[in-house]
Amino acid sequence: MKKFILNLVVKENITLNTQYSLIILTSADPLPPMLPGQFAEVRVDNAPNTFLRRPISINFVDTTKNELWLLIQKVGEGTKKLCEAKSGETMNLVVPLGNSFSLPENIESEVLLVGGGVGIAPLLFWGAYLFERGYKCSFLLGGRSVENLLQLDDFAKYGKVYTTTEDGSHGEKGFVTQHSVLNGHNFDAIYSCGPTPMMKAVAAYASRKNIFCEVSLENTMACGFGACLCCVTDTTEGHQCVCTEGPVFNILKLKW
Amino acid sequence: MKKFILNLVVKENITLNTQYSLIILTSADPLPPMLPGQFAEVRVDNAPNTFLRRPISINFVDTTKNELWLLIQKVGEGTKKLCEAKSGETMNLVVPLGNSFSLPENIESEVLLVGGGVGIAPLLFWGAYLFERGYKCSFLLGGRSVENLLQLDDFAKYGKVYTTTEDGSHGEKGFVTQHSVLNGHNFDAIYSCGPTPMMKAVAAYASRKNIFCEVSLENTMACGFGACLCCVTDTTEGHQCVCTEGPVFNILKLKW
Amino acid sequence: MVDLSVALGKMQLKNPVMTASGTFGYGTEYADFMDVSRIGGIIVKGTTLRDRQGNPYPRMAETPSGMLNAVGLQNKGVEYFIEHIYPTVKNIGTDIFVNVSGSTVEDYIETAERLNELDKIPGIELNISCPNVKEGGMAFGTSCPSAAQVVKEVRRVYKKEIMVKLSPNVTNIADIALAVEAQGADSISLINTLLGMAIDAEKRRPVLSTVTGGLSGPAVKPVALRMVWQVANAVKVPVVGMGGIMNASDAIEFILAGASAIQIGTANFIDPQVCVKVLEGIEEYLIRHKINSVKEIIGALEI
Amino acid sequence: MVDLSVALGKMQLKNPVMTASGTFGYGTEYADFMDVSRIGGIIVKGTTLRDRQGNPYPRMAETPSGMLNAVGLQNKGVEYFIEHIYPTVKNIGTDIFVNVSGSTVEDYIETAERLNELDKIPGIELNISCPNVKEGGMAFGTSCPSAAQVVKEVRRVYKKEIMVKLSPNVTNIADIALAVEAQGADSISLINTLLGMAIDAEKRRPVLSTVTGGLSGPAVKPVALRMVWQVANAVKVPVVGMGGIMNASDAIEFILAGASAIQIGTANFIDPQVCVKVLEGIEEYLIRHKINSVKEIIGALEI
């Protein structure tokens, strides 16, 4: 897919809570085609101690309103600065980057999307995409506490939402992989994005049950488009770049 | 004089024209004592490519309103960023730094303050200070064009204002040292701040006429308080730091 | 119209803006962002005799105004390059140089020999300065005899332009430059990355899987400029300067210091269009200063 | 209460935070900003046998995340120090070290001899690494025999703590460290500045009067960390780390890499209170990680 360097306008910056912001970007020109699972490399302006762009998933694309959403968690100086963006400012993105989730083979598939923390970001776009194409999805979203569960109302538009929190403040208490829906249901495809230990647990479950499963990996990236080879993960085919061969990988391919 | 590290609040940022801003700082606590000729080392926040503080003269201190004024010309990234300061933001200053102008010996002295461009910054405070103490001053202010003549109304409160511009757009056409007031009048003390060639011309005039003359020098500074020895100028007493032995020097001491 | 062409050893580049090895893939990665044929020359990824998997993850750490990398020359080997990559990149519209690395002198020789056959590759950049591989690599570039030996042996088998890329991790870079010049280097490029390290204080661990890695980006620019100036004053062959170039002004500083051409590395990651912007900026500078040819400012620093 | 004291050769510092020579004047310059007696140790300005005017203006250039300086050891000489400065600084409330430089070995010896007499000066830092002087200076620190010679001769006349400060502008810093350790250095400090250069593209001139100068600040931190780690793994004497430390986390990185103490230089210019902030940050880190003594994390990097 053709990649672009875009100056998008911050239409709105919605502070979800102290840790997370949802940034709605727009443009006078139509946005280029993008797929769920892809990400953007966002330039951080006015930040004295960051230097490289920051990889951020495409959280949602609203083609009717020409909007691109980014869901950002403040973890360090770069994300903190991005979360301070004000309406009317521009943000510079290299987009769309990486591969995307693969559609389940069968329209009848029972699909589960499992997200943890800010890892839910690409799953909203993916859930909407599946829903529009007639797939039936469920969402299993987890977080340490209720503040780490995000965009629940948005997810609810596209399927049933199950939640877990480690402290029991919302949904079932525990980790996503302990949720009762995993016992009750037989899923045909699972897609997951979140902290690595969570994805590994999801992958273990899928392997055990022989379920098709893709996960979206993070990695330290310098370029985001295959030029630096800094972002490798070990696979059955050797070192592969998460930014071009991923971020979405079938778990059968990963050696982690 | 005791030096402080202060977080002052931007009360107002007055854009004088595309090149210059007047920044009015204030504080809940009373400002420390400061003298005309002294400067501040201002930290530049949110600027990715500046690293060191920027030396900026104390333009004016209004003790009644607890205000400290900085007059800033945009020349590079640091000053540009400072000129973007918004009301309510804080600015971090190390202040007051350097020596100060010396009072003329005789209250009857005819005093001339000669400034060029943003070099007028310390002269406003000095003019006000002299005026309050009963000295009679005149101001000779020059610039390339009328946009480079600043704060003329403020200066007019403390004495007669003469101007020159290189393009003749305000006052007499030419350089400050060509102004007719220098022929008509006999001054007893001259103080100058501005571009080096201008100060050298003023110093040459003062030397010729044997007039007491002090100039305020610039230099590249890393610390601003005598710790790094980066800011020397050559004097009859060897290399001296502009930030501690200056910025104000009697022209008899300078080897330039 | 200003003349942007520069001489580089046996050849002529259409302009002095090149890309630095390991930061520009095979050029095609940037095709969406700009017309890569406008670039003066592209140095492709570090290539070795045999396939290399490179170092384990993590390979990258951001540092103040720079980054550390520990890629470790991941590449599919020279045969794969010749069979699968050369056929597509040879028509990219500008000069392509292959950056050659090895663990032994024999590796260098064999790789260079294979590349000598490729019509559309006018030269190689001999990387005797990679800090991210266990054997060979940087070691060759940190002593005069070993640097000289590699160049001497490769010179025997490689007939076209040999650009030798020096390591900055040395006491006296000019000595190394003179040693490789004496063995027939057509030009000298510098600097490769400075050996550095990053630590995660909270985890009490090195950030990189290899503990140390190579520092690049604006942080190293002052060191790179100094070394380019020292080398340009020592040797007669053309010098290609790099290290932290982010814009045209940086590029001009290297040219004034004595570089006949420059390479852009890390900056490509932040602005994938930076090469053409630098090119346009150099042109604008020459016009503004009423200079007809970029050649006039090579080494024109007034001391 | 955590224990912040560290051993440094023959002595004990109350805490590991020291100031770097040439950036902290004689300590008194910072008295308005903080209680300087809280600092673990102050290294005063580079001192030479005779008065030095230093280099002409301009002496400073800002660079990405760093600065170049070309002060050139401006100081009034050791006699002036003893007569006029020592009487006031000796009661500053913390250990004062004098940074000693010379153009010849004899200079070093004579200066050290004079300083040996001063009761309240527990040690000297031998600067064999200053890049900003024409003769001597850095040259001593860039070869093992010359580095060893200076230390050997000074060791004969100076009885207290000798900390030897190394130049980073070398191929193999561990070799130099071993050479000075063998001659009786009590501790080793590093890094001094990296040799760099800045050019004004518009004026086509070097920014510094001396063309090249010494690079310091966060830009050099990755190189400094790497060298501290290499040296700490090579020698038995304590290592004092510096180069770009801006905050407690940076300081802890150096300690984890093997430094028994650290020095803060350029950061003092930007935040004149940084030394006490780093001190407090180290204490906070130890408490948070439930570590009783800073000594437990010296060299505690897990590879």
Ligand SMILES: Cc1cc2nc3c(=O)[nH]c(=O)nc-3n(C[C@H](O)[C@H](O)[C@H](O)COP(=O)(O)OP(=O)(O)OC[C@H]3O[C@@H](n4cnc5c(N)ncnc54)[C@H](O)[C@@H]3O)c2cc1C
């Ligand atoms: C493909 C991809 C998609 C992503 N999508 C999102 C998203 O939609 N929303 C979101 O909030 N975050 C997302 N991230 C993570 C985000 O890129 C990092 O949180 C961000 O780069 C950290 O920058 P910082 O300056 O805030 O923190 P830093 O100060 O750089 O680092 C703070 C901490 O984060 C870690 N970190 C830094 N960079 C990365 C990185 N690239 N990957 C993983 N950890 C890192 C550091 O090791 C450190 O512990 C994504 C990452 C990748 C690779």
Ligand SMILES: Cc1cc2nc3c(=O)[nH]c(=O)nc-3n(C[C@H](O)[C@H](O)[C@H](O)COP(=O)(O)OP(=O)(O)OC[C@H]3O[C@@H](n4cnc5c(N)ncnc54)[C@H](O)[C@@H]3O)c2cc1C
């Ligand atoms: C004692 C003193 C008082 C000053 N008072 C004022 C004032 O009241 N108002 C004001 O607008 N400016 C003042 N200046 C000048 C001001 O400090 C510089 O313009 C500023 O540091 C430039 O920073 P920058 O990031 O904008 O430009 P940079 O990008 O750093 O540099 C742009 C240009 O300015 C030159 N420059 C950079 N730093 C200095 C410096 N410290 N001195 C001289 N030239 C420099 C550079 O060589 C370059 O050509 C004063 C300087 C000194 C030493």
Ligand SMILES: Cc1cc2nc3c(=O)[nH]c(=O)nc-3n(C[C@H](O)[C@H](O)[C@H](O)COP(=O)(O)O)c2cc1C
């Ligand atoms: C991710 C990365 C990979 C690199 N790989 C190579 C390489 O394979 N061969 C080589 O000679 N230099 C390699 N380099 C060094 C660059 O070519 C260049 O010398 C260095 O980065 C300095 O330039 P810069 O500051 O513009 O990046 C690499 C640099 C980076 C950042």
Ligand SMILES: Cc1cc2nc3c(=O)[nH]c(=O)nc-3n(C[C@H](O)[C@H](O)[C@H](O)COP(=O)(O)O)c2cc1C
């Ligand atoms: C302005 C300045 C002057 C310096 N003068 C000396 C000196 O006289 N003697 C010395 O050994 N090091 C000197 N240095 C080097 C510092 O002590 C220190 O080694 C170096 O700056 C790296 O630390 P930093 O990055 O924390 O500044 C000087 C550094 C600067 C910035």
Ligand code: FES
């Ligand atoms: S981030 Fe550069 S190749 Fe993946």
Ligand code: FES
């Ligand atoms: S600026 Fe540091 S001594 Fe003057």
